[in-house]
Amino acid sequence: MYFVKVYVMYKESVLDPQGQAVLGAVHRMGHEEIQDIRIGKYFEMKVAKSERPIEAVIEEVCDKLLANVNMESYRYEISEAE
Helix, strand or coil: CEEEEEEEEECCCCCCHHHHHHHHHHHHCCCCCCCCCCCEEEEEEEECCCCCCHHHHHHHHHHHHHCCCCCEEEEEEEEECC
């Protein structure tokens, strides 16, 4: 069994309006030292071992479901689950 963490973020070239709204709120709180905030998605998965490489499984799920690869990038961490 594997434990997988997937992080999905807008690509740097894509405007993040939700992040900009949060940044505006942080500035209104008086925290001008914070210069940028970007919003993303986080997923945790437990994946059973199979004949397919775990990386192939995770990349297929990310490419086809979890991330819009035209606008978002993703990274993942895989560890053995107990």
